Amino acid sequence: MFDVLIIGAGLSGLTSAYKILKKEPSLTIKILEANNTIGGQIATSKSNEELGGRKLTADQTHIYNLLTEFEVHMKRHLPISKNLKRSWSLDIGNFAFIAKLELQRYMNHLDLRSQLFRPGTYELKSEDRKYTMCHHINDSMLFQNSRKFMKSFVRLVTGVDANDISFVEFMNIVHSCGNLKSLMKLYIEPSNSVFEFSSEQLLGVFLARLEPVSIKRQSKVVEVCHHNDYVEVTETNGSIHCARVVILAIPCNQIEDIFITPPIPLEYEIPYLGDKYYITSFLVEYDEPHWRRGGFSGSFYSADPPIFAQQHKQTSLVGYVMHEHGFELLIRSILLKSLAESFGKEMTEPVKYHQQTFEQISLMNLPCTTPWNRIIWSSTSMATLYRGCLNGAVQSGLRAAVHALLILRPQSVIWQDLAEIQKASVVYRYPSHWDLMKSSWNVYNTAVYSTIALVAFCMLRYRHKIFN
Template sequence: MEKDCELRLGPPERSPKLDVIVVGAGLSGLVSAYRLLEKEPSLRIRVLEASNSVGGSLQQNTQGEIGAKWFEKSQTHIYQLLQHLGVPMQQRSLVGSTLRRCWELDQSVSSNLAKYELQRYINELELKTAFFKPGRFSIRKNSTKMVNHINNRLFFKESRKFMTSLIELICGGKASDITYKEFMSLCYGCGGLQNIINIYLDCPNTLLEFDSARLLNALTQGLQRADILLSRQAKAIYHYKDYIEVHDSVQNIHTTDALILAIPLNALQQINISPTVPLEWRKMLNNARPGVRKMMTSFIASYRDGHWRNGGYSGSFLKYDPLIVGCEYRPTVYTGLMLHNDGMESLVRSMTLNALAQHFGEEMKVPHTYSQYTFELSSLQHLPLTTPWNRIIWSSSAAASTCYRGFLGGAVQSGLRASLNALLVVRPQVVTWTDVADIHCQNCPNIRDIGALKLWLSALNLYNVGYYALYASSVFLALQFAYKKFG
């Protein structure tokens, strides 16, 4: 028994030196590896994936889509990739405009006023988004927390809950942990707050959808010359002058000239990196995941009848604690997301079905089929990491250089940029100006001709309007009193 143990715990296996190692087989990592081999087929590439399947949030099961698969045509990088790979796209199925949406925001007595002030607040943030391009302001200076900004702008509890839940869904952290400047910078990188709401909540028929399985198959077909190792979590990274060593979870050592980290920033906390990462990275790591880890569970429930449609609802649904966002796009299938704390995966099914039954009827508790997939919600509480650290290159949806961060378009754009940076390390002679042009953002917000009066009017809310009215009334009464006494 001791000999067997000694054999298992012997010296780690060291693989021959590679050109590029990609840690993470999500969309960003697969695009990086695919683009590298497309530009230079002779490269020796290895992909290390901690889970037992590739694709990340683009997961699919036998009953249909269960991961992200919607995007807008303005997300040019994912659009051009799908065209290049021959993956068909189609406009999202139209939901009947006569059907109602089941928002908790609609159910209170003050719902109309709450929705009115909420829309005014969203318009205010939308107008100011263009001023928050990274580099135009200092994100490190003191800035009010978003929870305080919301409470100072919104009066009704329903509209406050909507915004705090939306921030948690977008950023992967609570509104009390992210500052106003950080959130506005993120909105800039996603094409504006209204664009985020459209994609996450409203799901308009302008969105394009595709078969994620076909995209993953096309990418993996193009990676036949690369090694894709599943269930291999990177545990340690040692950065030397001329090469990098990656130690994985089965005690193998992989040596490479360049390393692409295609994982969320919060996942980097689980990897021992030596020498210590730059101060900028350390600050971001400290802020990436405050408090309890947030998980996202994507679910799909099919029914023999569309009970929500029979009740006159479109299927869109929002609940605050926990947060569920659902967008029905087929008559008898309900898909959605639940945001929850780590360790609650086993409770998601019962919580989801009970919440749906509360709004759409008891029939929702007994679906014909049900599937779910859980992944950690990426933290976006940091600026994009676009500058390589010597031979280590950052790539993920959250690292997109102000181009639809957190969305499919951002993941593809980040993967293309990472592959370009890796080529500059291992094969600089094959890089052309068109490669640089391919990664540029084409749809970021620009500062428009917004007058000071328009900005001031957009910031009016129940609080400051009430204050201005009280102030004007006080001045009027004081003048009237003075006129009567001294007039």
């Protein structure tokens, strides 16, 4: 029997194992990983180390401090010259400037309002669930291009469609993710405030420091049985493992696939998350940067399907495509066709192409921060700071490690361990009523109210002429 059994060798699970081993080297730890590689969504290999590169901002203190402790090299993202254009579907059309202004004001309004929706302080009512983010976007934005971009961004942040998440739930998620401006910098338009690092180097340090830990790969868990003083875990091949504490370091949409007995209490129950979506990361390399001939920076966005790309090196592009299950084999042709339409037919003949598909993490659930007896929840979807980001994975991993130590070795936990979990550079300031009112004015309601005022003015003039 092991002291700690960790299901999932992603960033969260590896962080938990490292923290436990650092505090109590005498504890026995085993990690079960369903895939052949470790790292989860930061997994990399010799052939696709570029896809393993990840981004963060300095205010994400948990991942930043971990990289500093591991002496993993971080470098600032170098923005492309401002003299070059970006190739976005949002930039096309006579009213592109107004559409971009509308999108910017809308995101700023959501960031301000999200401060009022701290998770746990707002009771979600049945009528709130009916008003989805899709409704709010359509009610607040006028241009189709800005609407499509925002709906794609909602799906990128939450892992669910804008039709399947309510406005209140999205506001809760934004509050725990930092803000939309930071997420834009991380996922879509990196600036010089964003740091990049090699996940290959990070995983190498993890493996070196977790040498005493047994990591079993290609071990998919199908059942977890909770007993009074231990937990029994069963794999698909019938292998059974017993441990005094189990850490479920996998996203909520993967917990759905595990049969847990006795049934989880209602307060821990994972909600039905609906259809699952996938992200395919890609690397496309050419013999020369064909996009620069037309004065483009290589920054690319397509709405159907949602494709985001950035120049990685002088002659290569990296990015990702959001899609439903079963489209993995079509991604290459769809991507190259979209790039060719924007940058020329030469884009259909890359010298190197690589892609990797992941199931997208859903954030529809509320974070489970309290263990259920000897089962501890962990993953970026269970974080309370920067959910969905790398920092969220590290923070939830640290919290899971502290919970495991409190069960097994409570005397080893000190107040600094508890303070480390909540440490953050984010300062939440509640907006004033004046700021909220200013931010709520956008192109959509301005156009609607102006039209109403114009119609009323014309009717009054017509009425005045009749009576005179």
